[in-house]
Amino acid sequence: MSHTATATVDSRLGRFARLCWRRKAASIGALVTLLVALAALCAPLLAGHDPNEQDILLQFAGPSADHILGNDSFGRDVWARILYGARVSLTISVAAIALAMVVGGLLGMIAGYRGGAVDRVIMSIMDMLLSFPSLVMGLLVVAVLGASMNNLIIAIAFTAVAPFARIARAPTLAVRQRDFIEAGRALGYSDRRLMFRHILPNILDEILVLGSLWLATAIRTEASLSFIGLGVRPPTATWGGMIREGFENMLDAPGLVIYPSIAILIVMISLNLLGDGLRDATDPKLRNE
Amino acid sequence: MLLYILKRLLMAVPTLLGVLTIVFIVVRIAPGDPAMVILGENATPAAMEQLRAQLGLNVPIWQQYLNFMGSALTGDLGRSMITNRPVLAEVGRVLPYTMELTVAAIVIGVALGLPLGVIAARHRNRATDLVIRCVSLLGLSFPAFISAILLLLAFSIQLKWLPVIGEASYADPGQRIAALILPALNLGLIMVAYITRVTRSSMLNVISEDYVRTARAKGVPARMVVWRHALRNALIPIVTVIGLYLGVLIGNSVLTEIVFNRPGLGKLIVIALNSRDYPTLQAMLVIYAVMIVLANLATDLMYGVIDPKVRNQ
Numbered sequence: 149m150s151h152t153a154t155a156t157v158d159s160r161l162g163r164f165a166r167l168c169w170r171r172k173a174a175s176i177g178a179l180v181t182l183l184v185a186l187a188a189l190c191a192p193l194l195a196g197h198d199p200n201e202q203d204i205l206l207q208f209a210g211p212s213a214d215h216i217l218g219n220d221s222f223g224r225d226v227w228a229r230i231l232y233g234a235r236v237s238l239t240i241s242v243a244a245i246a247l248a249m250v251v252g253g254l255l256g257m258i259a260g261y262r263g264g265a266v267d268r269v270i271m272s273i274m275d276m277l278l279s280f281p282s283l284v285m286g287l288l289v290v291a292v293l294g295a296s297m298n299n300l301i302i303a304i305a306f307t308a309v310a311p312f313a314r315i316a317r318a319p320t321l322a323v324r325q326r327d328f329i330e331a332g333r334a335l336g337y338s339d340r341r342l343m344f345r346h347i348l349p350n351i352l353d354e355i356l357v358l359g360s361l362w363l364a365t366a367i368r369t370e371a372s373l374s375f376i377g378l379g380v381r382p383p384t385a386t387w388g389g390m391i392r393e394g395f396e397n398m399l400d401a402p403g404l405v406i407y408p409s410i411a412i413l414i415v416m417i418s419l420n421l422l423g424d425g426l427r428d429a430t431d432p433k434l435r436n437e
Numbered sequence: 438m439l440l441y442i443l444k445r446l447l448m449a450v451p452t453l454l455g456v457l458t459i460v461f462i463v464v465r466i467a468p469g470d471p472a473m474v475i476l477g478e479n480a481t482p483a484a485m486e487q488l489r490a491q492l493g494l495n496v497p498i499w500q501q502y503l504n505f506m507g508s509a510l511t512g513d514l515g516r517s518m519i520t521n522r523p524v525l526a527e528v529g530r531v532l533p534y535t536m537e538l539t540v541a542a543i544v545i546g547v548a549l550g551l552p553l554g555v556i557a558a559r560h561r562n563r564a565t566d567l568v569i570r571c572v573s574l575l576g577l578s579f580p581a582f583i584s585a586i587l588l589l590l591a592f593s594i595q596l597k598w599l600p601v602i603g604e605a606s607y608a609d610p611g612q613r614i615a616a617l618i619l620p621a622l623n624l625g626l627i628m629v630a631y632i633t634r635v636t637r638s639s640m641l642n643v644i645s646e647d648y649v650r651t652a653r654a655k656g657v658p659a660r661m662v663v664w665r666h667a668l669r670n671a672l673i674p675i676v677t678v679i680g681l682y683l684g685v686l687i688g689n690s691v692l693t694e695i696v697f698n699r700p701g702l703g704k705l706i707v708i709a710l711n712s713r714d715y716p717t718l719q720a721m722l723v724i725y726a727v728m729i730v731l732a733n734l735a736t737d738l739m740y741g742v743i744d745p746k747v748r749n750q
Contacts, residue, residue, distance in 0.1 A: 276455040283688030416578035
């Protein structure tokens with residue numbers, strides 16, 4: 149019947165597409181992420197203009213040979229601001245996730261290794277933290293601490309600690325029962341040595357995969373906070389802050405909103421591709437899918 | 438079932454106490470004097486003293502904690518520093534707008550996400566599946582404020598199909614619905630991406646179970662196997678994710694309300710932020726957290742409804 153005919157075409161097309169998807173999606177994600185990081189690192193070389201240089205004659209100027217993405221409401225170069233904004237966004241997000249990984253990973257490992265009351269206390273605090281909407285929690289922390297780069301890192305890390313604690317605890321519980329830990333204990337190894345030299349290497353994969361997935365969330369949170377007006381203070385360029393400024397002048401110059409949005413989307417999509425690929429590669433349940 | 442409900446209700450009590458404690462701590466981690474932060478450095482000592490008294494900051498910290506917990510548990514979340522009205526009253530005034538937005542988003546999310554996820558799982562690794570997965574990944578990548586701005590640019594400003602921000606009169610039901618369409622689509626489509634993804638993977642897990650094969654073997658039509666037998670058993674992880682997603686949904690609704698200039702909790706938060714109205718912010722965080730704890734409770738109860746095994750544990 150027609151169903152089988154479409155099925156063969158569909159599956160042949162699908163097999164080809166799957167091959168491209170599996171192999172390439174994650175690598176493209178990794179490549180684009182690397183390129184963006186590189187562009188952020190080399191911002192002074194690639195920008196061509198000072199991101200804070202104002203030229204009122206160029207207010208809302210459209211793209212030109214000298215200013216390839218045009219100029220904003222202060223006549224600042226949009227391309228330069230996007231490049232420099234990448235530095236802020238990436239620094240904050242990477243630092244926040246690294247902090248959450250270390251703190252959350254340690255807490256989860258201790259909870260899983262110690263078990264009993266320690267486990268119950270740590271994990272119920274983590275469960276409570278999960279009861280807060282992360283944007284509103286981040287917003288309150290920044291509002292209370294003041295909007296600075298360090299405080300944004302702390303606020304975003306705070307909203308991401310609980311998932312890392314959870315992901316670190318589960319495999320620690322499993323690894324703890326294994327013979328080699330028992331053997332280590334019999335040899336008189338200290339708890340610290342057992343945790344860091346023997347358990348950590350076994351659970352690191354899962355923590356790192358979660359880290360790559362959460363990096364996208366951190367970038368989104370940073371951009372959202374900046375959009376609300378709680379980002380690193382102006383005139384420092386941030387992607388969310390640029391969209392905030394552009395939003396006020398959206399009718400005159402939609403590009404001011406669209407270009408930084410595209411920058412955020414490129415990073416978000418490539419990080420999600422990378423994270424998905426890594427997760428598929430490390431999850432045995434999905435591997436033979 | 439009644440026993441199950443009671444047990445779950447009791448388990449929510451320590452969570453609620455813990456959540457209130459966390460809010461108390463977070464608001465007080467600020468270095469320096471909150472009265473000075475609010476009034477600025479040039480405030481007179483008398484004014485600062487008065488504000489401290491008004492905020493209840495002139496007593497020892499443990500007493501502040503007991504006062505906070507006591508009044509929060511009796512439903513008193515303090516007064517707005519700006520309007521001097523109870524925060525709960527302000528929230529009650531705008532809550533319907535946020536509720537209609539989030540409910541509409543959940544309806545869109547489930548109505549589109551569930552079937553798309555099932556279709557993707559049925560056509561696993563074929564072109565259909567791949568297209569659905571790509572679209573869902575795209576949806577997951579959009580920060581809510583960006584998708585909101587793009588929808589606004591496209592449909593209100595370029596095409597002029599729907600009203601531009603801030604023009605709607607909410608007393609008029611027609612205009613109220615028209616003003617709801619874009620914001621609800623914005624929140625809903627992001628939710629579709631989440632639900633599609635979890636439905637797909639949950640269905641894939643279930644489809645390989647023995648009872649699905651048995652149903653097929655005894656000649657139950659494939660359509661029926663998928664939609665009746667498999668989906669029912671795939672629902673638990675899906676309900677879990679919808680419950681977990683509530684936190685994201687709340688964050689996204691704040692951003693959506695800001696972009697579309699809608700009345701609601703999000704706008705209340707922004708006004709409080711701009712006027713450094715910390716009591717309101719603190720109360721809003723409590724309200725959101727309580728909402729999420731209650732939603733988790735509802736999720737747990739849903740498990741009981743979906744899966745008799747859970748009920749009888």
